[in-house]
Amino acid sequence: MKNSNKCPICNGNKEFSTTTFTVDLGTNLIVVRNTPATICSNCGEEWIDDTIAEQLEDIVNEAKAKNRMIEVIDFKLESVA
Numbered sequence: 835m836k837n838s839n840k841c842p843i844c845n846g847n848k849e850f851s852t853t854t855f856t857v858d859l860g861t862n863l864i865v866v867r868n869t870p871a872t873i874c875s876n877c878g879e880e881w882i883d884d885t886i887a888e889q890l891e892d893i894v895n896e897a898k899a900k901n902r903m904i905e906v907i908d909f910k911l912e913s914v915a
């Protein structure tokens with residue numbers, strides 16, 4: 835895993851935080867709150883880890899199956915610690 839603390843875009847500081855991940859599927863909108871991410875404190879660019887991305891994929895697939903117009907999910911509640 836790359837562990838640079840500098841943003842490659844603006845050279846600002848990257849900080850571990852959470853973000854709201856949104857997937858717009860056209861007919862459905864899936865919103866995953868409290869998604870762990872690394873965020874640049876200067877320009878706001880976000881990076882999501884591969885492991886987190888995999889979990890997000892599972893959450894999104896589950897949400898798709900529910901087939902609601904808008905599905906809002908809390909990442910922390912979905913993930914197993």
Ligand SMILES: [Zn+2]
Pocket residue numbers: 841842843844845846874875876877878879
């Ligand atoms: Zn930046």
